[in-house]
Amino acid sequence: MIEFHLDASSGVPTYLQLVQQVHQALQIGLLEPGDRLPTAQQVVASLAINPNTVLKAYRDLERAGLVRARPGLGTFVVGRLSRTDPEAQAKFRTSMTAWLRSARDAGLTAQDIEAIYRTAFRDSLAEGEGVA
Amino acid sequence: MIRFAWLQSRTQTLVTAALLTALAVTATITGVHFSNLYHSLVGHCQTGCDLATSDFLSHGHFMQRMLDLVAQVVPALFGIFWGAPLLTREFETGTYRLAWTQSVTRSRWLVTKLAVVGTATAVLAGALTLTITWWYRQFDVLDSNQYAVFERRDIAPIGYAVFAFALGTLVGALVRRTLPAMAATLVGFVFARVAVQLWVRPHLIAPLHKATSLLVGGMGFEISDGTVHVITKGAAPANSWEVSSNLATSSGLTPTTAQVSAYVHQYCPAIAVPPAAGQSVGKAPDPSAFQACQSQLARAFHLVVSYQPASRYWTFQWLETGIFVALALLAAVGCYWVVTRRTA
Amino acid sequence: MTVALEANGLGKRYGRRWALRDCSLSIPQGRVVGLVGPNGAGKTTLLHLAVGLQTPTAGTVSLLGDRPGSGPAALARFGFLAQDAPTYSRLKVREHLTMGAYLNPAWDTAFASARTEELRLDPGQRAGTLSGGQRAQLALTLAVAKRPELLLLDEPVASLDPLARREFLQTLMEVVASRSISVVLSSHLIADLERVCDYLVVLVAGTVAVAGDVDSLLASHHRLVGRRRDPLTLPSDQSVIEASHVDKQTTLMVRTDAPILDPGWTVTPVTLEDLVLAYMRRARDGAVELSTGLAAVQ
Numbered sequence A: 001m002i003e004f005h006l007d008a009s010s011g012v013p014t015y016l017q018l019v020q021q022v023h024q025a026l027q028i029g030l031l032e033p034g035d036r037l038p039t040a041q042q043v044v045a046s047l048a049i050n051p052n053t054v055l056k057a058y059r060d061l062e063r064a065g066l067v068r069a070r071p072g073l074g075t076f077v078v079g080r081l082s083r084t085d086p087e088a089q090a091k092f093r094t095s096m097t098a099w100l101r102s103a104r105d106a107g108l109t110a111q112d113i114e115a116i117y118r119t120a121f122r123d124s125l126a127e128g129e130g131v132a
Numbered sequence B: 001m002i003r004f005a006w007l008q009s010r011t012q013t014l015v016t017a018a019l020l021t022a023l024a025v026t027a028t029i030t031g032v033h034f035s036n037l038y039h040s041l042v043g044h045c046q047t048g049c050d051l052a053t054s055d056f057l058s059h060g061h062f063m064q065r066m067l068d069l070v071a072q073v074v075p076a077l078f079g080i081f082w083g084a085p086l087l088t089r090e091f092e093t094g095t096y097r098l099a100w101t102q103s104v105t106r107s108r109w110l111v112t113k114l115a116v117v118g119t120a121t122a123v124l125a126g127a128l129t130l131t132i133t134w135w136y137r138q139f140d141v142l143d144s145n146q147y148a149v150f151e152r153r154d155i156a157p158i159g160y161a162v163f164a165f166a167l168g169t170l171v172g173a174l175v176r177r178t179l180p181a182m183a184a185t186l187v188g189f190v191f192a193r194v195a196v197q198l199w200v201r202p203h204l205i206a207p208l209h210k211a212t213s214l215l216v217g218g219m220g221f222e223i224s225d226g227t228v229h230v231i232t233k234g235a236a237p238a239n240s241w242e243v244s245s246n247l248a249t250s251s252g253l254t255p256t257t258a259q260v261s262a263y264v265h266q267y268c269p270a271i272a273v274p275p276a277a278g279q280s281v282g283k284a285p286d287p288s289a290f291q292a293c294q295s296q297l298a299r300a301f302h303l304v305v306s307y308q309p310a311s312r313y314w315t316f317q318w319l320e321t322g323i324f325v326a327l328a329l330l331a332a333v334g335c336y337w338v339v340t341r342r343t344a
Numbered sequence C: 001m002t003v004a005l006e007a008n009g010l011g012k013r014y015g016r017r018w019a020l021r022d023c024s025l026s027i028p029q030g031r032v033v034g035l036v037g038p039n040g041a042g043k044t045t046l047l048h049l050a051v052g053l054q055t056p057t058a059g060t061v062s063l064l065g066d067r068p069g070s071g072p073a074a075l076a077r078f079g080f081l082a083q084d085a086p087t088y089s090r091l092k093v094r095e096h097l098t099m100g101a102y103l104n105p106a107w108d109t110a111f112a113s114a115r116t117e118e119l120r121l122d123p124g125q126r127a128g129t130l131s132g133g134q135r136a137q138l139a140l141t142l143a144v145a146k147r148p149e150l151l152l153l154d155e156p157v158a159s160l161d162p163l164a165r166r167e168f169l170q171t172l173m174e175v176v177a178s179r180s181i182s183v184v185l186s187s188h189l190i191a192d193l194e195r196v197c198d199y200l201v202v203l204v205a206g207t208v209a210v211a212g213d214v215d216s217l218l219a220s221h222h223r224l225v226g227r228r229r230d231p232l233t234l235p236s237d238q239s240v241i242e243a244s245h246v247d248k249q250t251t252l253m254v255r256t257d258a259p260i261l262d263p264g265w266t267v268t269p270v271t272l273e274d275l276v277l278a279y280m281r282r283a284r285d286g287a288v289e290l291s292t293g294l295a296a297v298q
Helices: A014-027 A040-047 A051-063 A086-105 A110-131 B002-043 B049-057 B061-093 B106-135 B137-143 B146-152 B156-175 B178-203 B257-267 B287-300 B310-341 C043-051 C072-076 C093-103 C109-118 C132-145 C162-178 C214-220 C272-285 C292-297
Strands: A067-070 A074-077 B208-212 B218-224 B227-233 B241-249 B301-308 C003-014 C017-028 C032-036 C058-063 C078-081 C150-153 C182-187 C199-204 C207-213 C221-227 C239-245 C249-255 C266-269
Touching: A014 A051, A040 A051, A040 C162, A051 A067, A051 A074, A051 C162, A086 A110, B002 B049, B002 B061, B002 B106, B002 B137, B002 C093, B049 B137, B061 B106, B061 B146, B061 B156, B061 B178, B106 B137, B106 B156, B106 B310, B137 B146, B146 B156, B146 B310, B156 B178, B156 B310, B178 B310, B227 B241, B227 B257, B257 B287, B287 B301, C003 C043, C003 C182, C017 C043, C017 C058, C017 C199, C017 C207, C032 C043, C043 C058, C043 C078, C043 C150, C043 C182, C078 C132, C093 C109, C093 C132, C109 C132, C132 C150, C132 C162, C150 C162, C162 C182, C199 C214, C199 C272, C207 C214, C207 C272, C214 C221, C214 C272, C239 C272, C249 C272
Parallel strands: C032 C182, C032 C199, C078 C150, C150 C182
Antiparallel strands: A067 A074, B208 B301, B218 B227, B241 B301, C003 C017, C003 C058, C199 C207, C221 C249, C221 C266, C239 C249
């Protein structure tokens, strides 16, 4: 069982935060197939959010094939996230390091770089949302 | 709803009941004492009863003053402390929003509240006036002036209390604030009492008339600016309510003040002497001259007394109570109208 | 019946001032509706008219299809929590529950006592000595134990501290999750309601500025940032809610159900708070002047 939390200042819709937290828990192995997610009522009682929001997040997860609702029993984890390939991770780190070096060479400060990264990251997230 | 209305008014009812019980206990203890005193002084007296009576009547002044005050004031207090806050408290604390959104209609809520607290008012006021009337029973018999204590005995105070309560509630519904409502209730109550006493009660039943000779009863003269006024008293039957007493000529007409004055000037010159300069009371006339004047006047005039006989006492009690209960119902209807029709 | 609250041309006048004017609304059942607006916007008046505490000057209002104040059956169908959670300060907590049982035929005794126990309310305590949060919880318990189909709450958290505020909303959402209850709750702060409501009504100066499903409102509103230009050049299916210009840049909030194709705009989503504030400003300042010509026509 996991416990959800909310970041009100993130700007990410509540239901998406719930979905992301399940994703993260799966990624680090906190949740495994067969585990039960908290009931909508439990989530609602701890976060003070609209029950429909929880149901919407769970529907999303169900559509993604990660969980399944068993009437009367609860919502259970059924799928596994494909773990990220370590080789791919290494590859992207190398290219990122190279990019950072060239940015510094071009005279960008650490703050500039962080701003660029954040904007680009948010844009890509927004794109992803648009597709979902 | 009845149970809830009782739940809400329970504390005030019980506190008031406790106070009245304390009063009743005091009245019972002293009442028994006075009852014994009555039996030892007046009850067995064979001769010299007048002396025994006045001896008895001179006792218990403190209790009398206290009970007179209570009987006079308590009905108004029901209006001020029960009636006025009944609705204003709901408005001032905003609880009307709680009360009016339960599964009970506003009209039923109001009618039940009025009925429950109104009944409590009637019962407690009844207990109070019963106690007071019981305490005074021997005094009243000996005093033989029942109409003088009419408003403080028997059932009339119940009518006053119920009316004060309903009036207070109505004023509260209109004013919506407790203190102004309390003040307005007091003013309204006093006005209604005085209005009924002065302008309504004397006209409820036509009084009886009785002609008596001027030789019976007391008489006096008052001289102002040369005009002589004849003052008479004590002509109405015992224990009755003397509404008025007037001089009348033998033909049954009421003489004017000037006619009477002229008559006195003509036939009793010894009487019609104005006080010496700088004095308000004239020299006492010679008793024989006074008596001569009295007989002289009695030849030309007699006295017509209008009065309500003692036997009508209970009729008046019921009428008075009925009038105030009717006024209370009127106020309750007004209150109903205000609460159900008019919303802030 | 699927409409929780319906108003047609509803108006209420106090003296010469209209607290609510020409208000038309249709709120579906099964939703948690946020009624948002600045202080004095007419939220309380609207709720009071809906539950029959006041009578309209103009128009009609119905709650769950019933005319307000039409009888005990209509009264039993909704629960109302008035502003500042009024309770009888001299009555004890227990006596409040007794009152609820006396006055409501469908009273849920088990819920009421379980709830007070959970909230650790002392049944022997007088309501007048409860904290603000406890009083609000007691009032909520009274409203819910009525077993209403619809719960209306007037500024329920405005006077509560942050912890009590959270706990109150937790209780409320638990109730919504466990019973199929519709909720209408008002607040002058959208932040109070953002997490809990899925339907929004924005009331400004006595009229409805915008109303609708929160997700669709968020999906149909966008912030556009680009080179300075006249908003009149936008496609006709994009209505401008708010526009601001600096010397070189124009920022717009537009409402449209169609995708925004113009590459000259940087399009970002809006938050619920942005959206509400934009409508409030618009209602306060009048509609956006799209151009001088249009403004002259208006």
